Amino acid sequence: NILGGADLIRRKEQHAAFALTTGLLATSEGKKMGKTEKGALWLDPAKTSPYEFYQYWRNVDDNGVQNCFKMLTFMPIDEINALTAPTANINEAKKVLAYTLTAQVHGEEEAKKAQQAAEALFGGGGDIEHMPTLKLSDAEIESTGLRVTDLLVLGKLCTSKSDARRTIEGGGVLMNDAKVTDVYAAADPAALESGIILKKGKKGFLRVTKG
Structure with a gap:
């Protein structure tokens, strides 16, 4: 594919074209990096939100942090x-890595929002306004009955x-930090005003509000 692409460019543009390759980013187990619970890690914010992108790098394996810095950032070696x-x-190194890569791909503003959302969820500070949010219409509120199962699917946590x-x-699954034990559980509509926080496992988070 690489050689074919370079050849096509040469023939179409009538000038030399070159292809570069780099080593694969791999985990400490030798598996290719770039997969999340939701699938591939995308640069397109419509497919992987800046917050999800930030969290991916924030949770990278300890042994892979230095390699990620060297291969993906322009930070000086020292x-x-x-x-x-x-x-x-x-953990501080991971925060720097996550912020740096998110800023490179999505810009400083989105990196700050992702960082603040992570701090709100894990550090007791920050701003939950910047975490992934599912805004429900009146029709969606009525059709789902705010059932947790429906919200998890709509929010793509499941x-x-x-x-x-x-x-x-x-x-x-946690809803506003309380474990959900009933598969038929539903959220209180009044809670939409401030936002319902759903958590799936350690890494899946969603804020549900009225849109």
Whole structure:
């Protein structure tokens, strides 16, 4: 594909074309990086939101942080070495990596929003306004009855209602920090005013409001 593409460019544009290759980004287990619970990690914000993009890099394997810095950022080597030294705080390095890559791809403003959303969820600060949000119309509120299973599917935290039910039965869903144990549970409509926070596992988050 690479050689074919370069050849096509040469013939179409009538000038030399070159192709570059780099080593694959891999996890410590040797698997290709770039997969999330929802599928591939996209640069397109319509397919992978800036927050999800940020969180992917925030949760990268400890052993892969230095390699990600070297292959994906323009940060000086001495700064990378300082951030990833054995005596350094690896979680702080991950935050820098996540912010840097999100800013490179989506811009500083979106990187700050993603960072603030993560801090709101995990650090007790930040701003929940910037976390992934599902805005429901009046028709959607009525049709779903604000059932948690429906919200999980609409918000793409689960692939289907059966997936949502299994996740609830497995104890993997929180609504406003309270574990959901009933597969038929529904949210209080009054809670839409400030936003309903749904959590799936350790990495899936969604704010549900009235749109």
